[in-house]
Amino acid sequence: MSASDETLFDNSTWAGAQPRLSVLIPFKGDDPVDLLLALDREAADVEIVLLDDGSQDEVLAQRVTQTVAAARTPARFVRLAANVGRAKGRNRLASHARGEALLFLDSDMAPDDPHFLGRWRSLVEDENPPIAFGGFSLKQAPLRRETALHRRMAANSDCLGCDARRLAPEKTLFTSNLLIRRDVFDAEAFDEGFSGWGWEDVEWAMRAVRRWPILHIDNTATHLGLDSAATLAAKYEQSAANFARVAERHPQVVADYPSYRVARALRRVPLPTVWRPALKAFALADAAPLGAREFAMRLYRAALYAETIR
Known part of the structure; x- marks a missing residue:
């Protein structure tokens, strides 16, 4: 897919912004508006780029466009005509970012702290780490019978604190809440040979950790999109x-x-x-x-x- 197969919408503050941190949010079918609103409320000095990976949902696209237009934060909405997949979509997102640090957030995440972006910005300003993962939680995820199995599995293996994640830094990293410095991403992008769901983020970390350290911090966001067992x-x-x-x-x-x-x-x-x-x-x-x-x-x-x- 070439750039001609995407449409762009920028809000009024996008053109003049010079952000140090770019927040990158891919989605396909899921509604990212609640996350966008939560980030915009923080009014941090960042930019936000959303990418619709071929949802082909006009109602959703209009809702996202209206929310981007109303946001105080510089924001761009990229809409792809067809689905390109998780790895290629994230690479495409990065091509639109202008910051020296890229924060990948899944669209079904919800920050657990009102200063979530401020903490990420402070980390970039004070340490500028090559790679950092903030972790994710289930603090705000609703209790539902149909998602009970996923909740249990995520709690036991994915929602780990810093000390546990540091024991296997590349294995306990996900693109749900992942900071990557621009020069690192330019040298190691996501492998576009992956298709479907899973493992493209961990494989990326396996390559990256050979050249750069992975910092694990506690700046979590809740995974709201728990799945049914099926x-x-x-x-x-x-x-x-x-x-x-x-x-x-x-x-x-x-x-x-x-x-x-x-x-x-x-x-x-x-x-x-x-x-x-x-x-x-x-x-x-x-x-x-x-x-x-x-x-x-x-x-x-x-x-x-x-x-x-x-």
Whole structure:
């Protein structure tokens, strides 16, 4: 896709701004307006760039355009005619940014602190780190029965504090709340060979950490977009080929991942077409104990990866 396949809308303060920090928000189908409003309320000295990755939703596009127009913060809305995917979309976002630091935020995030952007700006001004991850939480995520499994899995493996994340800095990094210095991103962009969902952010970190340190801080945002068990399983199904791409490119790194070791072990288990669907069915069963469902879903994910790794 070339630049001719995108349309731009800038608000009145965009042209004259000289921000040091660019906030980059991709979305496809999800509504980023609440996040944009939350960031704009802080009135920090930043710019915001939103990218619609081929949603083809005119109502949503109009809503985003109106919100960008009303924002005090310099903002640009980039609308792509067709979906290009998570990695390429984020690379496209970065091409529109003017700041020397890029803060990637997922559209379904909500800052946990009213000075969220101020903390990021202070970090850029005081330390200007090559890479920093602020972490994410479930503090503001509503309690819903249909998303209980995802909540439990995220709480146990993703919503980690600084000390835990620093033990494996590249593995515990996500584009949901990620700061990258411009020169670092220019040297190491996201791999556009990834498609579908998952692993493009961790693979990026595996490459980047060879050249720059990854700083982990506590400046969290809540992941509001928890999925139903069925949606989560579908995302894992999409991610299997991406995991195989990571394993092929970084075999020594993934060799220590529990998901890789379990996947390797499951390759030796006969009749996967029988037990793999049973694992999925149990993970989707709302009446089953949540802890057992979590174990089944993690095992199902490893079984999917077992099909793709060598």
